[in-house]
Amino acid sequence: MYIFPKLSRFQSAFLKRVILFSFLICFSFSCDYIRKYHSGEAVSIPDTVAEKPIKNPTLTFGILSDSFNIIKNHIRSNRFLSDILGEYGVSLQEIDQVVKNSSKVFNVRDIRAGHNYTVLTDKDSAARVRYFIYEHDPSVFYIFSFNDSLNITPYKQETRSEIKFSSFTIETSLWDAIITNRINPELASDLSDIFAWTVDFFGLQKGDRFKVIYEERFIEDKSAGIGKIFGAEFDYSGSPILAIPMIQSDKESYYDADGNSLRKAFLKAPLRFSRISSGFSSGRMHPILRIVRPHFGVDYAAPVGTPVYSIGDGRVISAGIEDESGKIVRIKHNSVYSTSYLHLGSFGKEIVTGAFVKQGDIVGYVGNSGLSTGPHLDFRFYMNGYAVNPLKVDAPPVEPVLEENKAKFEKIKSVVQSLLGTFN
Numbered sequence: 094m095y096i097f098p099k100l101s102r103f104q105s106a107f108l109k110r111v112i113l114f115s116f117l118i119c120f121s122f123s124c125d126y127i128r129k130y131h132s133g134e135a136v137s138i139p140d141t142v143a144e145k146p147i148k149n150p151t152l153t154f155g156i157l158s159d160s161f162n163i164i165k166n167h168i169r170s171n172r173f174l175s176d177i178l179g180e181y182g183v184s185l186q187e188i189d190q191v192v193k194n195s196s197k198v199f200n201v202r203d204i205r206a207g208h209n210y211t212v213l214t215d216k217d218s219a220a221r222v223r224y225f226i227y228e229h230d231p232s233v234f235y236i237f238s239f240n241d242s243l244n245i246t247p248y249k250q251e252t253r254s255e256i257k258f259s260s261f262t263i264e265t266s267l268w269d270a271i272i273t274n275r276i277n278p279e280l281a282s283d284l285s286d287i288f289a290w291t292v293d294f295f296g297l298q299k300g301d302r303f304k305v306i307y308e309e310r311f312i313e314d315k316s317a318g319i320g321k322i323f324g325a326e327f328d329y330s331g332s333p334i335l336a337i338p339m340i341q342s343d344k345e346s347y348y349d350a351d352g353n354s355l356r357k358a359f360l361k362a363p364l365r366f367s368r369i370s371s372g373f374s375s376g377r378m379h380p381i382l383r384i385v386r387p388h389f390g391v392d393y394a395a396p397v398g399t400p401v402y403s404i405g406d407g408r409v410i411s412a413g414i415e416d417e418s419g420k421i422v423r424i425k426h427n428s429v430y431s432t433s434y435l436h437l438g439s440f441g442k443e444i445v446t447g448a449f450v451k452q453g454d455i456v457g458y459v460g461n462s463g464l465s466t467g468p469h470l471d472f473r474f475y476m477n478g479y480a481v482n483p484l485k486v487d488a489p490p491v492e493p494v495l496e497e498n499k500a501k502f503e504k505i506k507s508v509v510q511s512l513l514g515t516f517n
């Protein structure tokens with residue numbers, strides 16, 4: 094009985110050659126293996142299955158991004174969301190729908206120039222945008238999805254905090270001292286804000302010294318900004334000024350060693366018996382020029398001759414006539430805050446450039462000078478040189494530590510002073 098079908102003479106000869114060739118290969122491998130084995134050489138046995146390394150998926154803001162092109166850029170000045178996404182082929186209809194669907198999640202008007210963004214597009218020739226990720230701050234991002242669901246999703250990166258103790262001596266300026274000591278520059282701004290009413294940061298002297306205990310936040314190994322300042326001390330020519338934080342009347346403020354507030358409050362308004370006729374706006378139709386442009390102040394409608402008061406102590410840096418602003422007084426309150434009073438009819442007594450004023454001093458009287466449609470005061474408030482809405486300035490309380498809070502304050506002061514004394 095035959096297991097295989099009967100072969101022709103030609104087929105039989107061919108099969109013999111294949112079997113012989115296979116035998117020679119196997120024999121050659123076996124002899125070489127045996128030779129290496131007995132000679133002590135390393136023997137390499139081929140794997141029957143080749144194992145490929147497993148590649149971990151790449152996540153970008155929680156999105157599997159291996160199948161996308163990744164484009165990084167930043168928001169340029171005077172650019173709208175439609176301008177940015179239009180460059181990548183996103184239609185106005187899609188943008189409008191995303192904005193409408195997630196209006197309660199994120200207001201696209203909060204997108205600011207200079208902030209970073211990331212775009213994920215398909216890798217094919219169409220390169221359709223699938224995601225647009227806007228960096229709102231170092232830890233919070235907003236993901237615009239242009240897939241089946243058109244929406245905006247917040248994405249928060251995990252942060253960790255470190256408590257730091259830093260001290261530095263002024264050689265030229267606070268900023269230079271911060272940079273020289275490799276400290277987050279944001280700390281300079283925070284210290285300026287805390288000591289703004291007690292320290293002239295433009296008049297620091299060589300040898301002046303700061304000590305500060307603060308929180309710094311990190312995302313992975315990258316600084317994400319300065320958090321709470323737990324205490325600080327400014328040594329001005331051997332006279333230390335403490336900054337001790339405490340919550341009083343539901344607001345946290347900083348106090349000196351005697352429990353006096355380091356800040357002075359502003360008046361709520363620079364004049365009485367008036368009404369607001371126009372508010373702070375980034376885009377307002379000018380009543381005379383008939384063009385839309387920013388109005389970085391608050392207009393108070395009032396009769397001609399109504400007294401206008403300085404909202405805080407300070408120095409008059411200019412008092413004169415300036416084109417559209419008419420008669421104007423500019424006051425610098427400290428190294429952070431300044432105010433301007435526009436369209437005055439006349440100046441207050443002894444209000445000249447260089448004069449010092451107290452809170453409540455009359456700086457001028459309501460008029461109709463400059464480019465104005467009627468008697469009113471255009472009041473402007475600046476913080477670090479930038480105009481801010483005067484109605485939203487949250488001035489801290491000026492009262493000292495209240496009697497009922499003194500025991501708590503003394504405990505906090507004791508801890509802060511003890512910690513500040515642990516380092517030079």
